[in-house]
Amino acid sequence: MDLDLKDKVYLVTGGASGIGEAISELLVKEGANVVVIGRNEVKGKEVVARLNADRKSAPFAAHYINAELSEDEECRKVVDQSVEVYGRIDGLVNNAGKNDGIGLREGSTAAFMQSLKNNLSHYYAMAHYSLPYLIKSKGNIVNISSKTAITGQGGTSAYAAAKGAQLALTREWAVELIEEGIRVNAIIPAEVWTPLYEGWINTFPNPEEKVNSINERIPLGKRMTTSEEIANAALFLLSNKASHITGQHWVIDGGYVHLDRVIGTLKKH
Numbered sequence: 001m002d003l004d005l006k007d008k009v010y011l012v013t014g015g016a017s018g019i020g021e022a023i024s025e026l027l028v029k030e031g032a033n034v035v036v037i038g039r040n041e042v043k044g045k046e047v048v049a050r051l052n053a054d055r056k057s058a059p060f061a062a063h064y065i066n067a068e069l070s071e072d073e074e075c076r077k078v079v080d081q082s083v084e085v086y087g088r089i090d091g092l093v094n095n096a097g098k099n100d101g102i103g104l105r106e107g108s109t110a111a112f113m114q115s116l117k118n119n120l121s122h123y124y125a126m127a128h129y130s131l132p133y134l135i136k137s138k139g140n141i142v143n144i145s146s147k148t149a150i151t152g153q154g155g156t157s158a159y160a161a162a163k164g165a166q167l168a169l170t171r172e173w174a175v176e177l178i179e180e181g182i183r184v185n186a187i188i189p190a191e192v193w194t195p196l197y198e199g200w201i202n203t204f205p206n207p208e209e210k211v212n213s214i215n216e217r218i219p220l221g222k223r224m225t226t227s228e229e230i231a232n233a234a235l236f237l238l239s240n241k242a243s244h245i246t247g248q249h250w251v252i253d254g255g256y257v258h259l260d261r262v263i264g265t266l267k268k269h
């Protein structure tokens with residue numbers, strides 16, 4: 001299937017690591033241009049150099065912008081600079097985030113609010129500043145949320161609140177932007193092996209045992225979802241092949257959230 005993304009321009013927040021990196025990479029493979037946004041300049045430039053390996057001169061397929069997205073001004077700067085470089089925006093992937101474990105017991109209101117800034121406010125800001133360009137291009141938005149939005153996790157109030165709000169905003173923006181033909185969808189990953197995930201697993205006393213116990217509970221294949229599998233879904237949603245899909249929450253998780261986790265432990269008939 002030709003996704004017809006050639007020469008289009010996509011912004012990917014957190015685009016130099018994990019799920020975002022896989023989305024950036026696939027976009028470039030499909031012939032699109034990507035603005036990779038992150039806050040680790042060394043890693044970001046490394047990723048972009050790899051993505052541009054086949055293009056020795058401008059226009060380059062990928063461009064890196066360093067930004068701390070919890071700062072509103074930084075989000076405005078990202079959008080302005082993206083348009084300076086590529087002249088248009090066809091889609092926004094709101095993806096940057098971190099499960100920071102601000103819980104109900106040990107947390108504080110200040111830490112909760114700061115976490116919302118880190119994980120939620122830039123989803124709004126990036127959409128807000130990109131909007132005039134998305135209207136021009138009839139572009140679209142994909143928000144990466146998390147299973148914690150619908151299952152809870154325990155010990156992570158602020159992250160769960162941010163992820164839940166991202167799903168609400170997906171519906172809200174799908175309605176608000178329907179007349180402009182701008183589609184807005186969300187992807188809900190559950191267990192995806194990324195640098196963020198690895199960091200979380202390493203907080204357990206026996207990380208390997210923890211990984212095995214999680215894999216065992218994932219119905220399809222007893223394994224985690226790969227970043228590439230999330231990227232495949234994201235690119236489909238970004239493309240015109242998804243031209244009548246808007247306001248949707250796609251759970252890409254091998255059945256982890258919705259199927260009976262006893263599957264596979266039952267005897268086959």
Ligand code: NAP
Pocket residue numbers: 013014015016017018019020037038039040067068069070095096097098099118119144145146147188189190191192193194195196197
């Ligand atoms: P990752 O490997 O850590 O990649 C996320 C990237 O976003 C990192 O480079 C991170 O930088 C960056 N970032 C985070 N907050 C930022 C900010 N305020 N400003 C600038 N950059 C920022 O994580 P991932 O696992 O791919 O996660 C991507 C998205 O998927 C997140 O929204 C996460 O909540 C969601 N998700 C992941 C899983 C999973 O199983 N991996 C499950 C459910 C949902 P730093 O490294 O400096 O933090």
